[in-house]
Amino acid sequence: MILLPERIYCRGIKNGKGYVINDFAKKLEAVISFLPPIPMIIIELLKALDDENSDMNSIARIIARDPSMSMNVLKVANSAFYRLPNKVATVDYAVKMLGVKEITMICVSCGAYQALKPPRGAETFSLDEFWKHSVATGVIAKKICQELSVGDKNIIYFGGLLHDVGKVVLDRYAHDIYRIVVQVTHEECLPMIDAEKRIIGESHDNIGGLIMEKWKFPWLLVDITKYHHNVGECPRESRPTVAVCALADQLARIRYFGFGGDMSGVVLTDTEAFKALAEIAPAIKDMDVFKFVCDLESVNDEILEMEKILNGG
Numbered sequence: 278m279i280l281l282p283e284r285i286y287c288r289g290i291k292n293g294k295g296y297v298i299n300d301f302a303k304k305l306e307a308v309i310s311f312l313p314p315i316p317m318i319i320i321e322l323l324k325a326l327d328d329e330n331s332d333m334n335s336i337a338r339i340i341a342r343d344p345s346m347s348m349n350v351l352k353v354a355n356s357a358f359y360r361l362p363n364k365v366a367t368v369d370y371a372v373k374m375l376g377v378k379e380i381t382m383i384c385v386s387c388g389a390y391q392a393l394k395p396p397r398g399a400e401t402f403s404l405d406e407f408w409k410h411s412v413a414t415g416v417i418a419k420k421i422c423q424e425l426s427v428g429d430k431n432i433i434y435f436g437g438l439l440h441d442v443g444k445v446v447l448d449r450y451a452h453d454i455y456r457i458v459v460q461v462t463h464e465e466c467l468p469m470i471d472a473e474k475r476i477i478g479e480s481h482d483n484i485g486g487l488i489m490e491k492w493k494f495p496w497l498l499v500d501i502t503k504y505h506h507n508v509g510e511c512p513r514e515s516r517p518t519v520a521v522c523a524l525a526d527q528l529a530r531i532r533y534f535g536f537g538g539d540m541s542g543v544v545l546t547d548t549e550a551f552k553a554l555a556e557i558a559p560a561i562k563d564m565d566v567f568k569f570v571c572d573l574e575s576v577n578d579e580i581l582e583m584e585k586i587l588n589g590g
């Protein structure tokens with residue numbers, strides 16, 4: 278039996294010194310209120326994306342002000358994932374080739390990734406493996422989206438990339454208790470979300486949704502994060518995209534692409550995501566899911582490359 282610590286240590290975010298809180302509900306409140314702000318450049322980009330007067334040049338100008346973001350955009354634009362015919366050497370050209378929305382989403386993902394990155398060695402689970410799972414979910418989601426013509430193709434990859442972000446938040450800012458969650462998940466072969474609910478009373482999907490809302494991310498990204506374990510409760514307008522990401526999450530776990538937090542087996546056709554998709558896109562019932570899963574081997578390189586870029590490689 279695993280005993281919960283009487284006092285839970287929470288790393289201080291504002292002063293870096295740390296503090297102790299006994300009541301986990303209060304701690305969760307603190308987690309949310311102390312979460313780091315999203316970098317200014319992302320706020321500007323999201324505003325520009327909403328502004329019908331902004332054009333490719335204004336988006337490129339915002340990105341060009343931040344050298345590390347510019348570098349990330351160029352790396353991602355030149356990655357195997359996009360397979361562009363020519364080398365992309367400038368941010369202007371990257372925006373022209375990939376479009377304003379896609380480029381903004383690259384920046385949003387890189388910004389979230391950097392803002393939440395814990396110090397090396399302080400994490401409970403391997404972050405490399407965690408992000409590999411996230412990238413795999415994004416890559417697979419995009420492939421399902423293309424295969425079935427379901428979901429928002431501009432945002433789906435980035436939804437996959439960020440869907441489990443609540444786990445990183447919990448591990449970073451509620452470290453002691455999350456270590457127990459991971460231990461229980463392994464020892465009892467539970468889905469991670471069940472261990473979270475039992476021990477914390479809250480789960481990474483809700484926490485992830487809260488941070489996305491706090492950061493004022495596009496509503497579709499919020500919904501993917503919030504409902505990827507609960508597609509049935511998702512608002513109707515975002516359900517197709519959320520269902521595709523949720524199915525991709527399952528497939529990434531079945532194929533053992535990285536570490537999704539748990540390795541519990543599932544019958545794909547029994548999942549809420551599959552049932553929701555079968556209603557929206559009946560073609561999925563005729564799809565050879567087994568073959569689709571086997572063919573995913575070919576995405577391995579894309580996953581490794583993207584994971585390396587996000588990790589600052």
Ligand SMILES: [Fe+2]
Nearest residue numbers: 440441505506
């Ligand atoms: Fe999840």
Ligand SMILES: [Fe+2]
Nearest residue numbers: 440441526537
């Ligand atoms: Fe996941």
